[in-house]
Amino acid sequence: MEINLDINNHIHKVTSSPGETLLKLLRRLGYYGVKHGCETGDCGACTVLMDDKPVNSCLVLAAQAEGHKIHTIESLGEYPDQGWRDRLRKRIEPVSSPSFKISIRGACKYL
Numbered sequence: 087m088e089i090n091l092d093i094n095n096h097i098h099k100v101t102s103s104p105g106e107t108l109l110k111l112l113r114r115l116g117y118y119g120v121k122h123g124c125e126t127g128d129c130g131a132c133t134v135l136m137d138d139k140p141v142n143s144c145l146v147l148a149a150q151a152e153g154h155k156i157h158t159i160e161s162l163g164e165y166p167d168q169g170w171r172d173r174l175r176k177r178i179e180p181v182s183s184p185s186f187k188i189s190i191r192g193a194c195k196y197l
């Protein structure tokens with residue numbers, strides 16, 4: 087099936103099988119900051135933001151993400167001069183994993 091996904095403010099028109107998880111689709115599209123872990127919803131390594139709320143992408147079908155805004159760790163930028171790294175370091179130390187960082191970004195909207 088063909089679906090349209092809004093990932094990091096870019097619209098992707100992709101073909102996905104009915105059982106493909108959002109985790110597998112994101113990695114297939116090159117968003118390698120989303121990590122494989124337990125794939126049972128326990129570890130949080132695959133966390134992304136869906137409409138600014140953290141979700142385990144291993145538990146979401148790719149088709150369920152259509153119509154929602156998805157943000158991965160890549161949306162924070164990769165260069166220190168973008169400032170996100172310094173801002174996080176000043177507030178929360180240590181910041182250790184991509185899933186933790188993206189969860190903090192989602193949580194900051196509610197602080």
Ligand code: FES
Nearest residue numbers: 124125127130144
């Ligand atoms: S891979 Fe562990 S919660 Fe998704």
